[in-house]
Amino acid sequence: MISAMSDVSGAGTHSDDATLTVDELSARVGMTVRTLRFYAGRGLIPPPIRRGRVGYYGPEHIARLDLVRELQAHGFTLQAIEGYLDRIPVDATPQDIALHRTLLTPWMRDLPETLDRTALVRRTGRELSDDDIEMLVALGVVEPTPDEDVFQVATAHLSLGVELLDLDLPVEAVQDAGRIFTEHGRALAEELTEVFRTKVWPHYRDSGGPPEHIQHLVERFKPVTIQGLVLAYERAVGETQRDTIRRTQNKPR
Structure with a gap:
């Protein structure tokens, strides 16, 4: 954008x-x-x-x-x-x-925070094994740094990451899901940026509105876009589930 x-x-x-x-x-x-x-x-x-x-x-x-x-x-x-x-x-x-x-305003609610392992344990309120750290990294909540046991932490998502630790998910599945989100997220970002550049921005630029109005548009565009993505994903999951059920029912016994 x-x-x-x-x-x-x-x-x-x-x-x-x-x-x-x-x-x-x-x-x-x-x-x-x-x-x-x-x-x-x-x-x-x-x-x-x-x-x-x-x-x-x-x-x-x-x-x-x-x-x-x-x-x-x-x-x-x-x-x-x-x-x-x-x-x-x-x-x-x-x-x-x-x-x-x-x-340039970050889309994430909070910028990553640098925490050592002791501070990370204190922030999560629980002991973290090496496997737990690996899972948080796979989830994208924690990112290693060149310094051992020092991490960049997306603190806004840390509590959700800790909740997911209790689900005992295979780390390989989480890593695969992360790759899928990254690949398709980048494609979505590029296509939405092109829509904004060619359709949204020229419309408001040519309308002659005050800069404050356009700034408000940009700030509101972010959460609205994210909500639209969530809604589209929920619908897609529902349709996929229904398709799976129909295929199962149509299989010969």
Whole structure:
């Protein structure tokens, strides 16, 4: 869905909006002047508006720097950030750029939390064997790190993972199910992204609505999409069960 924003265009920053000196911009965004000049040299922000010998910065510069910081928080390298910003039109408005940040909001309720094994045991409220850890990894709730007995944990789903431990499922079955979810989940994400890029986003962009309305659309699009996926899956399971029963009944005895 992020790629949908590369179609955004706007009026850009008007020179009357550029009122901050580089020192004032530094204080506003919490970056050093040296960093700002480095980013400007790499083309991450446009040149300042010159009035005489003084350069001034405005909302577009702030919006782009906020986006740079958001991308850094998501683990993007400087080279990747440059490539990402290259796809944003130079005349994009600050509101357009802010929408990029909205699209970067994680879909998971909570970002993964780093826990060592002792903290993980304390969080689950039970002892965890090596087999239990293997099952949590297969479920996608826990992810190993290069440090032994340190894990990235999807804490929002940890209680569900612990409940599944008590079902005594074969770990191979869980791993196979995980591969299925990953494969089809990626395909769904790519197809839904294309629908959003070609059908949803152009409609709201061309409607002339305020940026806040479009941001609300993006934020609401996520849970609605997830709920639609759950509903479709429930229906598909029901249909599969009915088909299985019909095939069983039609088998010759």
